[in-house]
Amino acid sequence: MESDLLKKMLRDMLLARAFEERAAQAYAQGDIAGFLHLYPGEEAVGVGVLHAAEPADYVVSTYREHVHALVRGVPASTVMAELFGRKTGCSGGMGGSMHLFDRERRFMGGYAIVGETFPVATGIGYAIAMRELPEAVICFFGDGAVNQGTFHESLNMAALWKLPVLFVCENNHYQIGTEIHRHSAVAEVYKRACGYRIPARRVDGMDVLTVHQAAQEALAQIRAGNGPQFIECETYRFRGHSMADPGSYRPRVELQAFEKNEDPVKIAIAETAAAYPSAEQIAAVGRDNIASLAGSLHRGGHISTAHLDAMQAEVAAQVEEAVRFAAASPEPTLEDAQAALDCNRQGEVLV
Amino acid sequence: MAEAIFYWQALNRALDTRMAADESIVVLGEDVGLYGGSYRVTEGLYAKYGEWRVRDTPISEGSFTGLGVGAAMVGLRPVVEIMTINFALLALDAIINMAAKIPFMSGGQFPMPLVVRMPGGVAKQLAAQHSQRLEQTLMNVPGLRIAVPATPQDAYWQLCQAISSDEPIVLLEHELLYFSKGELDESRPPPPMHRAELCRPGRNLTIVTYSRMRDLALKAAMQLAETGIEAEVIDLRSLRPIDWDCCVASLEKTHRLLIVEEDSGFAGAGAEISAGLTERCFAILDAPPRRVAAEELPIAYNAALEAASIPQVADVVRASQQLCRS
Ligand SMILES: Cc1ncc(C[n+]2csc(CCOP(=O)(O)OP(=O)(O)O)c2C)c(N)n1
Ligand SMILES: [Mg+2]
Numbered sequence: 307m308e309s310d311l312l313k314k315m316l317r318d319m320l321l322a323r324a325f326e327e328r329a330a331q332a333y334a335q336g337d338i339a340g341f342l343h344l345y346p347g348e349e350a351v352g353v354g355v356l357h358a359a360e361p362a363d364y365v366v367s368t369y370r371e372h373v374h375a376l377v378r379g380v381p382a383s384t385v386m387a388e389l390f391g392r393k394t395g396c397s398g399g400m401g402g403s404m405h406l407f408d409r410e411r412r413f414m415g416g417y418a419i420v421g422e423t424f425p426v427a428t429g430i431g432y433a434i435a436m437r438e439l440p441e442a443v444i445c446f447f448g449d450g451a452v453n454q455g456t457f458h459e460s461l462n463m464a465a466l467w468k469l470p471v472l473f474v475c476e477n478n479h480y481q482i483g484t485e486i487h488r489h490s491a492v493a494e495v496y497k498r499a500c501g502y503r504i505p506a507r508r509v510d511g512m513d514v515l516t517v518h519q520a521a522q523e524a525l526a527q528i529r530a531g532n533g534p535q536f537i538e539c540e541t542y543r544f545r546g547h548s549m550a551d552p553g554s555y556r557p558r559v560e561l562q563a564f565e566k567n568e569d570p571v572k573i574a575i576a577e578t579a580a581a582y583p584s585a586e587q588i589a590a591v592g593r594d595n596i597a598s599l600a601g602s603l604h605r606g607g608h609i610s611t612a613h614l615d616a617m618q619a620e621v622a623a624q625v626e627e628a629v630r631f632a633a634a635s636p637e638p639t640l641e642d643a644q645a646a647l648d649c650n651r652q653g654e655v656l657v
Numbered sequence: 658m659a660e661a662i663f664y665w666q667a668l669n670r671a672l673d674t675r676m677a678a679d680e681s682i683v684v685l686g687e688d689v690g691l692y693g694g695s696y697r698v699t700e701g702l703y704a705k706y707g708e709w710r711v712r713d714t715p716i717s718e719g720s721f722t723g724l725g726v727g728a729a730m731v732g733l734r735p736v737v738e739i740m741t742i743n744f745a746l747l748a749l750d751a752i753i754n755m756a757a758k759i760p761f762m763s764g765g766q767f768p769m770p771l772v773v774r775m776p777g778g779v780a781k782q783l784a785a786q787h788s789q790r791l792e793q794t795l796m797n798v799p800g801l802r803i804a805v806p807a808t809p810q811d812a813y814w815q816l817c818q819a820i821s822s823d824e825p826i827v828l829l830e831h832e833l834l835y836f837s838k839g840e841l842d843e844s845r846p847p848p849p850m851h852r853a854e855l856c857r858p859g860r861n862l863t864i865v866t867y868s869r870m871r872d873l874a875l876k877a878a879m880q881l882a883e884t885g886i887e888a889e890v891i892d893l894r895s896l897r898p899i900d901w902d903c904c905v906a907s908l909e910k911t912h913r914l915l916i917v918e919e920d921s922g923f924a925g926a927g928a929e930i931s932a933g934l935t936e937r938c939f940a941i942l943d944a945p946p947r948r949v950a951a952e953e954l955p956i957a958y959n960a961a962l963e964a965a966s967i968p969q970v971a972d973v974v975r976a977s978q979q980l981c982r983s
Contacts (some may be wrong), residue, residue, distance in 0.1 A: 340782035340958060391782070391959035402784045402958025418786045419743060420716045453715030481716055483692030489715040555692055632945070640965055644959050 310506060313617075315357050315514050316578045319349040319571050321621040322373040325382055328625045329372065329389055329403075337633065338389045341418075343370040344401050347544035348517050350570035351476050353377055353516025355444060355537070358525055364412045364434075364443045366427040369404035371416035380408045385469060386628035392635035399638040400646050414443075421454030423447050424473075428460040431469030431534070441527045442470040449495055450481025457498075463533070465502040468533035472524050473499070475538040477511065482547045483555040499536035511539025512568045515577055522563075542568065578609050659842040665835040667809035668698045668774075670843070671816035672736065679734065682820060683713045685721055686738030695740055696776060696835040722748035722773065726755040729771040734820060741779030742829065743789050756825035757800030758870055768823040772816070776964055778869055779956055779967050780832040788956035790920035790964075795827055795896050796929060802826045803896040804850055807871040809839040811854075811894055814847035822850070829896075831869040853900035853905055855907065859889035859980050862913035865930055867893040870917045870968065877973035886981055888915075896926055901933060908938045913980050914946040919967055922950030942981045949976045 326344040345352065348370075356365065356377040367374045375385050380396055388395025389403050397407050404418040407646065414430065417423050427445030434441045451457060464471045475495045479486045486493045499506035505527065509520045517539055523534035542564040546553030550599050553561075662670075671930075676682045682828060690703035690713040703711040718739055725735035739745045745752070752773060758767050777786045791877040795803055802824055806812040812830070819826040856871065857878050866874045871892040878888040889907050893899060908914060913933055916927040927948040935946060952966045 339785060339960065368682065388958075391957075397958075399962070400785070400957045400960040403782055404786070405958070418784070421746075421747075450716045453717045455719055472893065481687070482695075483688045484713050484715075488691075488713055539843070637961055638957070638959055639963060640952070640954075643954050643966075644964050647954055 311357065312578050315353050315518065316574050316609075317573050317617055317621065318353045318357070318377050318497050319514065320618055321376060321382070321624065322349045322353065323571050323627070324618075324621045324625045325372060325376060328629060329386070330468070330545070330549065332386075332389070332629065338403065341369065342389070342549040343547065344549070345370055345373045345543070347564065347570065348476055348478060348511070348541045349373060350514040350517050350574065351474070351511045351539040351541055352446075355472075355474050355516040355521040355539075358518050359442070362412070362439075363525075364414050364430050364441070365429075365446070366414045366423045366430065366443060367416050367446045368420075368423060368451075369416055369629060370448075371406055371446070372403070375406045375408065375416075378408070378411050378413050380406065380411055380413055382624055382628035383631040384408075385644040386603075386625075387632040387635050390632040391636070391637065392632055393638040393642060394631070394635040395464070398642060400643060420448070420451045421456040423449065423451070424456045424460035427471050427473075428464050428469060431464060431471040432467065435467065435469050440529055442472055443527055444472045444474060446474050446476060447490075449475060449477040449486050450477060450484070450489060452495055452498055455594055461499060461504060462536040463514035465504050468531070470528045471534045472521065472528060473504070473534060473536045474521075475536070475646050476541055477538055478541050478543045480543070480547070480556070482551065494538075496536060496538035496563060501651045504534050504536045506536035506538065508538040508540060512570045512573060513577075514570060514574045541570070542657035575614065582642055589622040658844070659840040659916060661838050662809055663835065664809045664812050664830075664837050664839070664840050665697045667813040667841050668830070669700055669702075670841070671820070672699065673705070675817055676702065676710065681709075681732060681735045682708045682710065682736065682865045683728065684736045685714055685725055687714055687716060687740045689738050689822040689930050694738065696832070698774070698835075699738065705967075718744050719751060722751035722757060725771050725773070726751055726759065727767070729756075729769050729825075730759065730767050732797045734770045734772075735818040735845055736772045736774060736820060739773060739775040741787065742775040742789050742791050744790065745773070745830035748773075748842065749794070750872060752795070752801070752825070752827065753798050757798050760824075761800055763843070769825045770820075770823045771825045771826060772819045773825070774816070774828040776830045776832045776835070778833065779951075779963065782958055782960055782963060783956075784958040790951075791897050792829060792920060793925045796926060800825065801897060802851070803829060805829045805868045805896055807831070807834065807892055807894070808870050809837075809841045810845075813841055813843065815850050815894070818847060818850040824904065828867065828897060833869055837872075847929055851895035851898050851900055853894055854892045854902040855889065855903060856892050857888065857890040859887035859961050861886045861888060862915055862977055863891060863904065863907040863911045864915045864917055864973070864977070865891045865893060866917040867896065867926070868919065870919050872920060873968060873970055873972060874917050877977065880970065880974050881977050884978070886977060888934065888977055889901045893930075899933060901937060901947070904930075904934055905937050908934065909941060912941055912943040914938075914942065915973070915977055915980055916948045917968055917973055918948065918950050920951055921953050922948050923953055925950060944980055947976055949973055960963045
């Protein structure tokens with residue numbers, strides 16, 4: 307893996323964490339309202355997958371989509387402004403946290419009705435396939451979403467017509483308060499794709515490198531014209547389902563185990579900063595991993611503690627600037643709302 | 658004995674009371690069991706009645722509502738909770754094509770003791786997809802009955818009645834009402850489920866409303882009283898059928914009709930109320946009926962736009978004053 311890409315991914319993960327924690331703070335202060343679903347714990351999925359994508363690829367996401375938008379290059383300032391409901395937000399203050407859109411960056415929206423991402427992505431895939439373009443669609447969804455009819459209906463069509471869709475399941479094991487074994491007869495989500503003969507695999511969604519590689523391979527298959535692919539990323543959310551949910555249904559030991567041992571940001575730092583593992587870290591990962599760590603370090607170059615600190619300071623400043631921008635931005639008016647509703651009317655006066 | 662409790666507690670009490678009395682009642686929905694329900698309505702029931710009677714479902718609205726239909730055909734009395742009305746769009750086939758039609762198309766062979774409860778309305782900055790009001794869609798379906806309780810007492814009464822009924826009944830609850838408090842007296846005999854309530858007497862105009870707008874109308878009526886206008890306020894409590902008699906009796910006194918609804922006006926509940934009362938009262942109305950309704954816009958996330966999109970007390974006061982002048 308090239309050092310540049312590694313550093314970019316690490317930077318995006320740090321940005322993702324800082325952005326979301328700052329959004330939580332803004333919510334507590336009353337600057338953000340409504341439903342706010344945050345991403346800490348799941349960064350490796352969005353970052354790994356989207357760094358494997360090309361700018362011409364499309365992204366369709368859920369209500370837990372701030373980080374997908376950020377990684378896609380939607381400026382933190384316009385994402386934060388949308389969370390604040392301002393006119394300068396990427397959806398003009400109409401959509402809010404759950405409905406980020408950025409046409410220019412082919413960010414095709416955050417959808418808040420579970421299961422909506424499947425048909426939208428499949429439709430975009432249809433248009434790409436019909437025009438024989440070298441593009442793909444990335445479709446994000448949670449483990450809970452696969453029990454919605456649209457999942458099965460869309461996977462069938464995508465496979466039937468060999469549509470260029472990469473289905474990415476962010477399996478955080480919960481559908482709000484219902485743990486996966488209580489909502490799904492088959493808890494290995496990737497196996498569901500077999501029913502539609504879509505190549506599928508399950509990867510460690512806490513490890514950005516693994517996710518990135520899986521996405522790269524899948525996208526290569528898609529671009530070769532082989533139809534849809536499916537990746538299940540096993541991950542975990544560190545916070546409640548949304549800011550309204552304390553998440554108290556989850557066993558404390560489960561949460562602690564994930565936070566301590568599987569924090570994807572910490573893993574990414576360890577991977578990027580492979581030049582400086584402590585003696586204990588080396589002892590902890592064991593022999594083979596030391597070799598691979600050393601290998602990736604050798605091939606990928608490295609990053610110093612000072613560099614990491616600088617990176618962290620940089621993303622913190624970027625997020626603060628985003629908050630400043632959002633807070634100073636004007637509110638949209640009713641005329642703006644009407645204009646958004648009538649955006650396709652082309653000035654035609656009806657009544 | 659009356660006690661002040663939350664709206665969600667009244668619903669919880671209704672479920673608990675009925676479930677204790679009748680083993681065929683089952684509750685189904687997302688996070689209704691272990692979690693206790695998004696608005697706490699099913700709190701404690703899972704522990705008390707077990708998983709067969711309080712079932713946490715996958716996110717499969719179309720099919721778990723349809724499952725409720727099937728179970729109702731063979732004697733269970735399912736109470737399906739759709740987490741919010743916004744997701745009921747995925748269950749409309751089960752509600753409209755199945756629940757409302759099976760008793761009819763079977764030539765009257767099957768009971769349909771199904772209750773579908775759902776929170777809806779405009780809450781607080783939940784944006785366009787989570788702020789829907791779908792009463793118009795459901796009102797247009799022969800075979801369905803729709804209750805819209807606005808107080809804990811009505812929530813308790815109407816949920817108990819809906820569970821006891823063999824007809825499919827949709828209970829539209831309002832997201833902002835769950836944590837409102839009111840008196841509940843379980844021993845009071847309930848009025849019929851579809852009976853409207855005259856909740857404030859007046860003589861200058863009749864305000865017909867339902868659900869959360871009841872509170873708004875009552876507040877407006879208090880302000881109007883200070884300016885010398887006495888508004889009579891009617892809470893419909895049921896949108897299908899509508900208690901026309903109660904409204905007609907009021908209009909015979911006031912001769913002026915104002916309808917307040919949280920939904921957009923176009924082809925909405927207010928349009929039906931207006932048409933129904935114009936047909937019945939044309940000759941005695943001193944002015945055309947008026948509607949205070951939401952803007953013809955999806956609900957924006959932005960707080961100020963959200964507030965500007967739905968009726969506020971001041972809008973009701975202004976419209977009442979204009980109506981009384983005309
Ligand atoms: C059709 C529909 N039903 C219910 C909901 C309420 N809801 C929002 S998120 C969610 C859980 C989704 O779980 P999952 O798909 O695993 O995604 P996660 O939030 O865990 O990322 C539910 C039930 C919804 N938004 N849409
Ligand atoms: Mg999940």
